[in-house]
Amino acid sequence: MGSEKEIYQKRFEKHLDELKWLYMELYDAPEMFDELCSTMEKVYCERNDSLKALDLEREADPEWFKGNDMLGMMIYTNLFGGTLKGVEGHLDYLQSCGVNYVHLMPLMESPKDRSDGGYAVADFRKVQPELGTVDDLEHLAHSCHKQGMSLCLDFVMNHTSEDHEWAKRARAGEKEYEDRYFFYDTWDIPEEYEKTVPQVFPTTAPGNFTWLEDCKKHVLTTFYPYQWDLDYRNPVVFNEMMYNFLFFANLGIDVIRIDAVPYIWKELGTSCRNLPQVHTIVRMMRMIGEIVCPGILLLGEVVMEPAKVAPYFGTVEKPECHMLYNVTTMATIWHTVAVQDIRLLRKQLDAVYCLPKTYTFLNYLRCHDDIGWGLDYDQLEGWDMMQVPHKKYLNDFYTGKVWESFSRGELYNDDPVTKDARFCGTTASMCGVEAALETEDKEAMEQALRLDLTLHAFMLQQAGIPVIYSGDEIGQLNDYSYKEEPAKAVDSRYVHRSSFRWELAGKAKEPDTIQGKIFKGLRQLETIRGTHESFTAQAHAETIGWDDDSVLGIMRTGGTERITGIYNFSRSEKTVSWIGGGKNLLTGEDGAPEGYVTLPAYGFIWLREEI
Numbered sequence: 001m002g003s004e005k006e007i008y009q010k011r012f013e014k015h016l017d018e019l020k021w022l023y024m025e026l027y028d029a030p031e032m033f034d035e036l037c038s039t040m041e042k043v044y045c046e047r048n049d050s051l052k053a054l055d056l057e058r059e060a061d062p063e064w065f066k067g068n069d070m071l072g073m074m075i076y077t078n079l080f081g082g083t084l085k086g087v088e089g090h091l092d093y094l095q096s097c098g099v100n101y102v103h104l105m106p107l108m109e110s111p112k113d114r115s116d117g118g119y120a121v122a123d124f125r126k127v128q129p130e131l132g133t134v135d136d137l138e139h140l141a142h143s144c145h146k147q148g149m150s151l152c153l154d155f156v157m158n159h160t161s162e163d164h165e166w167a168k169r170a171r172a173g174e175k176e177y178e179d180r181y182f183f184y185d186t187w188d189i190p191e192e193y194e195k196t197v198p199q200v201f202p203t204t205a206p207g208n209f210t211w212l213e214d215c216k217k218h219v220l221t222t223f224y225p226y227q228w229d230l231d232y233r234n235p236v237v238f239n240e241m242m243y244n245f246l247f248f249a250n251l252g253i254d255v256i257r258i259d260a261v262p263y264i265w266k267e268l269g270t271s272c273r274n275l276p277q278v279h280t281i282v283r284m285m286r287m288i289g290e291i292v293c294p295g296i297l298l299l300g301e302v303v304m305e306p307a308k309v310a311p312y313f314g315t316v317e318k319p320e321c322h323m324l325y326n327v328t329t330m331a332t333i334w335h336t337v338a339v340q341d342i343r344l345l346r347k348q349l350d351a352v353y354c355l356p357k358t359y360t361f362l363n364y365l366r367c368h369d370d371i372g373w374g375l376d377y378d379q380l381e382g383w384d385m386m387q388v389p390h391k392k393y394l395n396d397f398y399t400g401k402v403w404e405s406f407s408r409g410e411l412y413n414d415d416p417v418t419k420d421a422r423f424c425g426t427t428a429s430m431c432g433v434e435a436a437l438e439t440e441d442k443e444a445m446e447q448a449l450r451l452d453l454t455l456h457a458f459m460l461q462q463a464g465i466p467v468i469y470s471g472d473e474i475g476q477l478n479d480y481s482y483k484e485e486p487a488k489a490v491d492s493r494y495v496h497r498s499s500f501r502w503e504l505a506g507k508a509k510e511p512d513t514i515q516g517k518i519f520k521g522l523r524q525l526e527t528i529r530g531t532h533e534s535f536t537a538q539a540h541a542e543t544i545g546w547d548d549d550s551v552l553g554i555m556r557t558g559g560t561e562r563i564t565g566i567y568n569f570s571r572s573e574k575t576v577s578w579i580g581g582g583k584n585l586l587t588g589e590d591g592a593p594e595g596y597v598t599l600p601a602y603g604f605i606w607l608r609e610e611i
C-alpha cells in the first residue's frame, strides 16, 4: 500500500480520462474541470483517517453491502428520535430490530412550512436546527459505524428550496444565479415544455412552472412551486453540487440516495426524464466517489417503469448506481394482494431474476412516498385489466371502498383529467389491521397480521437489501392528524408519516399483542434470511406456479440447500401439491409429509430442502 497521496493518485488516474471526456462532452469547460479536480483532492485530504481506512476496507471487499444479513430501515429523525442525538440514543432499538442500514430522511435545512418533507433544501451544509447540527450528524455516523451500521442520507440534487441562497440571489436579479435555474421572462418556452413534460404532482402542484410575481419571471418547478429545478447545463451547478455531495461523504454518510435522479437533465421537446445526460452525470458522480471516497455507495431513486430502471446500474465497465429501488415489484405485490392473481407478479419476478446477480435492489413494501400504480398495463390489458378502471379498482380496494376490501388509506394526487391517482397508507393499515380493530373482528385481525407477515416474508425472500419503513415492524397504523396542520393537510403522504409510537414499541416484547406478533414474526424471518445460503445474492432464484393463479412459489437454491417460499395471495385457504418435502423453516416440522401444502388465506410457508 502506498502513501495517502499515492493512493489518491492511483484512483484519480484510473478514472481521469473517462471523467475528463464526459465532462468536456457535457460542458467543454476545461477551467471548471480543473477546479473540480483540485477540489476533489482537497476534499480527499480533509477526509478523516477512520473514513479513509473504511474506504480501503470496502475497496478491498467491493461486495461489502451485498450480504444476506443486510437489513435496512427508513426513519424520520424528528418522528423517531426527536433530534439526531435522540436517534443516536435509540441505536440500541434499531439493533434489536436487526437493522444495520439506516436511511435517515432528509434533514438538511428546509423551510418549515414549504419543505416537501425535507426535500426542499435551503442549505446543503446545515442541519435543520430543531434536529441538531452537522456535528451531531457526524457523531451519529461515527456511532453507527462503531455498531456496524451504515447510514444513508438523501442528496436532493434536482432542485433547491426557493429559500436557498442561490434562489434568493436569482430572485433578486443576479444573472449568475438565474443561470443556475430555469428562468424565463415570457411564457413562450415554458409553454413548449408543458407540451411534452408530464406532471409529478398534478393536483397538489399543477404545472411545471411557477410565476414569480416579484421578479416577473417563470421558473421551472417540476415538484412543488417552492422547489426550483437546478440547471445542470451549467457546469457551476454540477461542480457545486458535487462539492455538496462530497461534503456529505466526509461527514461519514455511507449511502447517498440520489433523489429524483431521472429528472436532473431537461431538454425542450422531451419528457425531461431519463435523458442520456442524466446517465453521464451519474457516471461522473460514481467516478468522483470512487476517487475521493470509494467507501460510499450511490442509491438511485428511480421510480420509473422497469425498462428505465436497470440502465441506472450502468454497465460492468462503466457502472453508475450501486443500488436501486425495486419499485415495480413493490407496486406489483400490492396489485397482487388486491386482485388475488399472481400472474403479473410472476412475470415481473421472472424478469428481475434474469438480471445480472451483481445488481443490488432495495426491496420494500412501503416507504415515505405514495404508491403509484406503475404496472405493466400492456400485459394486464391482455388479461382484460384495462389501465384506467384497474387503477380505480386498486384505489377503491385500498381506500376500503369495495366490499371485499380490508384496507384503509387515502388517495394521493387524484387527477381529474387523467383519472390517475396514487395511494398512501401504512403496511399494517393496508393489510387490514386498522379495519379489524375498528370492527373488533378477531378472524379479520388474524388474517391481517398473517398478510402483513406474508408480504414481509415475500420481500425478504428477494435478493438485495430489504428495507423496513419505520413503524412497520410494530404494525403502526395510518394517522389522520396531518389534516389539522395546514402545511401538510393537502399532502396525504403524511398519513403514513407519523411519530414513532414508542409506547407501542414497548409492547413488541409481549407475544400476544399486535406489535409482538409482527415484531417477533419479522425477527424470525430476518434471522432465517441472514443465516441461510439460499438468501445470498448469488443463489439461483426462480418462480414456480400451480394451476391456481393465486398461489406463487419462489425457489432459491444456494450451496447445498433449496428454500421454497409458497405464498397464498387469495382470501381463501389453498392446498397445492408439494412433493419436495423439506422442513418448515418457521416451525421446524416436516414441510409436506402428505405431498401437499395447505395455506390459510394470505398465508405462506418457507420450506428448506437439502440438495
Ligand code: GLC
Binding pocket: 116, 117, 119, 120, 156, 223, 259, 260, 301, 368, 369
Ligand atoms: C422524491 C422523494 C419525494 C419528493 C420528491 C421531490 O421522489 O421521494 O418525497 O417529494 O423526490 O424531491
